[in-house]
Amino acid sequence: MTNLISIENLSMTYGSPARPILSGIDMSIAEGEFVCVLGQTGCGKSTLLRLVLGSEQPTRGQVLVDGERHLRPDWTRGYVPQKYALFPDRTVLDNITFGPEVREFNLFTRMMPRFFRRRRELRMHAMDYLMRIGLREADATKYPDQLSGGMQQRVAIAQALMTQPRILLMDEAFSALDPGTRRDMQKLIRQLWRDTRTTVLFVTHNTQEALSMATRVVVLAKEDPAHGSRVMLDMALNQPCREDEMPRLIAKVEGVCGSSRDPESALFSGEELPDKILL
Amino acid sequence: MTSAFSLIHSKPGRTFDTALSWLLFAAGVGIYLYVAQARHAENPEERVTPTVTQMVNGFTDAALKPAEDDEATLPENASVFRRFPASMLWKDTKATSRRFFYSMLLLIPAVLLGLHMGLFPYVRVFFLRFILFFDKIVALSLLPILFIAFGIDELSKVMLIVIGVTPTIILDTFNLARGIPPEQVTKAFTLGAGDFDVAYRVVLKQLMPNVLNSIRLNLKAVMLFLFAGEMIASTDGLAYRIALLRRHMGMEIIIPYVLWVALLLFLVDLSMRVINRKLHPWFREA
Ligand SMILES: Nc1ncnc2c1ncn2[C@@H]1O[C@H](COP(=O)(O)OP(=O)(O)O)[C@@H](O)[C@H]1O
Numbered sequence: 080m081t082n083l084i085s086i087e088n089l090s091m092t093y094g095s096p097a098r099p100i101l102s103g104i105d106m107s108i109a110e111g112e113f114v115c116v117l118g119q120t121g122c123g124k125s126t127l128l129r130l131v132l133g134s135e136q137p138t139r140g141q142v143l144v145d146g147e148r149h150l151r152p153d154w155t156r157g158y159v160p161q162k163y164a165l166f167p168d169r170t171v172l173d174n175i176t177f178g179p180e181v182r183e184f185n186l187f188t189r190m191m192p193r194f195f196r197r198r199r200e201l202r203m204h205a206m207d208y209l210m211r212i213g214l215r216e217a218d219a220t221k222y223p224d225q226l227s228g229g230m231q232q233r234v235a236i237a238q239a240l241m242t243q244p245r246i247l248l249m250d251e252a253f254s255a256l257d258p259g260t261r262r263d264m265q266k267l268i269r270q271l272w273r274d275t276r277t278t279v280l281f282v283t284h285n286t287q288e289a290l291s292m293a294t295r296v297v298v299l300a301k302e303d304p305a306h307g308s309r310v311m312l313d314m315a316l317n318q319p320c321r322e323d324e325m326p327r328l329i330a331k332v333e334g335v336c337g338s339s340r341d342p343e344s345a346l347f348s349g350e351e352l353p354d355k356i357l358l
Numbered sequence: 359m360t361s362a363f364s365l366i367h368s369k370p371g372r373t374f375d376t377a378l379s380w381l382l383f384a385a386g387v388g389i390y391l392y393v394a395q396a397r398h399a400e401n402p403e404e405r406v407t408p409t410v411t412q413m414v415n416g417f418t419d420a421a422l423k424p425a426e427d428d429e430a431t432l433p434e435n436a437s438v439f440r441r442f443p444a445s446m447l448w449k450d451t452k453a454t455s456r457r458f459f460y461s462m463l464l465l466i467p468a469v470l471l472g473l474h475m476g477l478f479p480y481v482r483v484f485f486l487r488f489i490l491f492f493d494k495i496v497a498l499s500l501l502p503i504l505f506i507a508f509g510i511d512e513l514s515k516v517m518l519i520v521i522g523v524t525p526t527i528i529l530d531t532f533n534l535a536r537g538i539p540p541e542q543v544t545k546a547f548t549l550g551a552g553d554f555d556v557a558y559r560v561v562l563k564q565l566m567p568n569v570l571n572s573i574r575l576n577l578k579a580v581m582l583f584l585f586a587g588e589m590i591a592s593t594d595g596l597a598y599r600i601a602l603l604r605r606h607m608g609m610e611i612i613i614p615y616v617l618w619v620a621l622l623l624f625l626v627d628l629s630m631r632v633i634n635r636k637l638h639p640w641f642r643e644a
């Protein structure tokens with residue numbers, strides 16, 4: 080298989096004096112993989128994702144997507160953040176159709192009759208998606224703040240998939256959800272991944288979550304404070320993970336992340352704790 | 359055992375609530391009437407505190423009698439609907455409304471500038487420092503310069519509003535635009551939007567209710583500068599009339615005029631609030 084994403088010797092610093100966040104990340108991701116990037120809060124996972132998206136540029140090294148550098152985000156890489164994923168001024172349906180709408184019509188052509196015809200088509204299409212992600216028809220005309228957190232993230236996923244991106248980037252997409260909802264969402268994203276064969280790069284600080292979804296887990300951690308995070312572990316997984324394998328894998332990841340100094344390490348015990356405590 | 363009375367947790371009943379909210383109005387009117395009556399008893403020629411009858415007469419004259427310059431043109435028995443449009447009150451209101459409308463139009467480029475400053479770094483760098491400086495200029499202190507530079511016609515009054523109000527609106531919109539979570543912008547790009555799609559279809563649309571609220575808050579400032587301009591250099595308008603009548607101690611018209619202006623401003627504000635709610639049903643007031 081060819082590499083869809085090549086991350087080469089990627090380094091990122093912030094501020095002056097420069098504070099290193101990432102130091103020399105190397106990673107290749109093939110088409111169709113489901114990669115989870117794991118690491119403690121503040122280790123630079125979101126930064127890595129922003130560099131892949133192209134909303135920021137690295138201080139050293141490069142990210143190639145399909146062999147090209149990207150200077151800004153575009154529709155080939157879909158994105159689901161933890162918060163603010165949906166446009167609050169649009170209904171659920173209009174949020175889902177936003178992608179095709181904005182790509183096919185500019186500020187002026189969207190005044191033409193053709194636009195309204197096409198929008199009807201798109202809305203029908205979006206309805207299908209809505210059903211697939213487990214929302215009801217009645218939810219279509221609601222505004223995002225009338226939905227629960229889990230429902231919002233479902234819509235955000237549908238919104239991202241509607242443009243049929245080759246890569247789906249998710250940043251702690253389920254971290255604000257309660258454990259039950261979170262498990263449902265994990266199942267859903269696995270399902271969608273299998274159906275659409277989209278390459279998924281999923282960032283999380285929750286080991287259990289990573290192990291229960293990914294075909295490959297990459298752990299980022301700092302070796303010492305003077306440097307940024309590096310790839311400390313990169314392992315392939317057979318999915319679904321066997322229950323009796325879990326403790327061993329968790330121990331392995333925990334070993335790499337080292338320190339049990341901070342409360343963050345509690346999550347490596349395999350317990351599913353509410354996020355408020357972890358963050 | 360009953361718990362102690364708490365001010366914060368008290369719930370006035372509906373009738374009591376209404377009564378209480380009108381109490382200050384009633385007190386204001388009552389005190390005025392008492393003072394006016396007392397002063398008139400002392401001196402029937404008294405002009406500072408006109409009686410209600412005088413004010414009603416004054417206001418009806420202003421609203422229904424033809425303005426001075428075209429006195430003869432209306433027949434004696436013309437209907438109210440023919441007489442009001444020829445009246446002094448209508449002419450003044452029209453002149454002031456026109457200027458008010460122009461100043462509102464001027465706020466549109468201000469909003470757009472603020473939006474672009476918030477989103478595009480080059481625009482921000484180019485304008486921000488200058489506008490921060492501009493914002494600190496006391497607009498009224500520029501009045502003489504404006505009259506010298508632009509003459510005493512409409513342009514100088516409009517410029518006064520530009521200098522007085524637009525920096526606030528620009529900076530407000532700028533801050534609102536910067537407050538949009540970066541995730542939203544990134545998200546829009548990943549869905550295929552371009553720079554201007556993000557600016558107008560994502561950010562501006564989300565900001566609009568807040569921008570309208572900020573304009574509502576600044577209505578007073580707009581009126582302040584408008585009135586300052588009209589009082590000092592104008593030949594029509596509500597403020598011109600008030601300033602003119604001051605010379606004749608025409609309190610029986612000034613007081614109704616002041617209330618009339620307050621009523622108009624209240625109506626503008628109210629309609630903006632209603633429009634805001636109708637246009638943005640998704641908006642939750644913070
Ligand atoms: N725009 C920025 N400017 C300065 N520092 C930043 C910026 N973004 C992130 N950081 C810093 O980089 C570090 C890593 O952040 P982030 O990538 O969000 O971590 P994670 O997602 O793993 O929790 C944090 O210490 C954060 O303070």
Ligand SMILES: [Mg+2]
Nearest residue numbers: 124125250251
């Ligand atoms: Mg993060």
